[in-house]
Each structure stands twice: as structure tokens, then as C-alpha cells.
Amino acid sequence: MKLLNKANIKQFISYFFVGGVAAIVEWVMFFIFANVLQINYFVSTVIAFIFSTTANWILGRITTFKDNNTYKDKKAKEAFLVFVVSAIGLLFNLILMYLFVTVMGFDSSLGKTLSKIAATGIVFIWNFLIRKLVIYK
Numbered sequence: 001m002k003l004l005n006k007a008n009i010k011q012f013i014s015y016f017f018v019g020g021v022a023a024i025v026e027w028v029m030f031f032i033f034a035n036v037l038q039i040n041y042f043v044s045t046v047i048a049f050i051f052s053t054t055a056n057w058i059l060g061r062i063t064t065f066k067d068n069n070t071y072k073d074k075k076a077k078e079a080f081l082v083f084v085v086s087a088i089g090l091l092f093n094l095i096l097m098y099l100f101v102t103v104m105g106f107d108s109s110l111g112k113t114l115s116k117i118a119a120t121g122i123v124f125i126w127n128f129l130i131r132k133l134v135i136y137k
Contacts, residue, residue, distance in 0.1 A: 008132070011064055011065075011132070012128065012132075014063050014064040015060065015064045015128050015131075015132075017063075018056060018059040018060045018063055018064050019056065019124050019127070019128070021055060021056075021059055022052045022053070022055045022056035022059065023052065023117075023120050023121075023124070025048075025051050025052050025055045026048045026049065026051065026052030026116070026120060027048075027113070027116060027117060027120070029044075029047065029048035029051045029052070030044050030045060030048040030113070030116050031113055033047050033048060034109075034112055034113075035109045035112070035113070041097060041101055041112050042094060042097070042098075045090070045093060045094055045097055045116070046090065046094075048116075049086070049090045049093070053082065053083060053086040056082075056086070056127075057078075057079055057082045057083075060082075060131070061078070065131070065136045078135070081135050082131065082135065085127060085130045085131060085134070085135065086127060088126070088130075089123040089126050089127050090123075092119075092122070092123050092126060093119045093120070093123050096115070096118070096119035096122060096123075097112075097115055097116065097119055100115035100118065100119065101115050
């Protein structure tokens with residue numbers, strides 16, 4: 001399979017926009033839980049992840065991977081696989097958050113929020129590649 005063909009580039013752009021919406025959901029939820037409700041940033045990251053992954057799966061299925069019939073009658077299996085891949089991404093996200101906030105000292109409200117944005121961007125590539133190459137191959 002040629003990864004840089006026109007169809008794959010179009011699909012990546014679609015995923016970029018879906019991921020952008022999911023990222024906004026994640027950042028807003030993280031901000032609310034971590035800064036407004038003052039919940040620990042690790043717990044806030046996990047809660048925001050659940051909201052974001054749900055939005056990403058629904059929007060991705062409607063737009064980016066709509067032509068893929070691999071899971072036509074197996075939505076629960078598809079959702080499970082997406083959440084497993086995303087959970088690995090969450091682990092990467094938590095490690096990055098720990099490095100940014102605890103190790104590097106970005107522990108202000110702005111520092112935590114910017115750290116969350118940076119971690120999301122890094123994990124975005126992981127999520128797309130695994131969904132494209134493994135789940136929706």
C-alpha cells in the first residue's frame with residue numbers, strides 16, 4: 001500500500017479536521033476539569049480523553065472512514081479497537097503531561113493547558129497511523 005497516494009492524503013486531511021474537533025473537545029474538557037473544577041491534571045486528562053475519543057470515533061466514522069466496511073455490522077468491536085488504540089495514546093499523553101508539568105515545571109494553568117495541547121499534537125500522529133494501518137486497513 002502506498003501511504004502517500006491521493007486518497008490517503010485526502011483521508012489524512014479529513015482526519016486532521018476530525019482530530020481538530022476532538023482536540024478542541026479534549027482541551028475544553030481538560031481546562032474545565034483541571035482549572036475550573038481543580039481536579040488533578042492526570043484525572044482531568046483521563047476524563048477529557050473519554051470525551052475526546054468518543055467524539056473522534058463518531059466523527060471519524062461519519063467522515064474519514066465512512067467508506068470502510070470492515071466493521072459494518074460490528075460497531076462495538078470497532079469502538080473497542082479505537083478505544084484500545086486511543087488508550088495507548090492516552091498513556092503516551094500522560095507520560096508527556098508528566099514530563100511537561102512535573103519534570104519541566106509547566107504547572108501554572110496556562111502551562112498545563114499548553115502542555116495538554118502539545119501532548120495532543122504529538123499523539124495525533126500515532127492515532128491516525130494505527131487507525132489507518134491497523135484498524136481500517
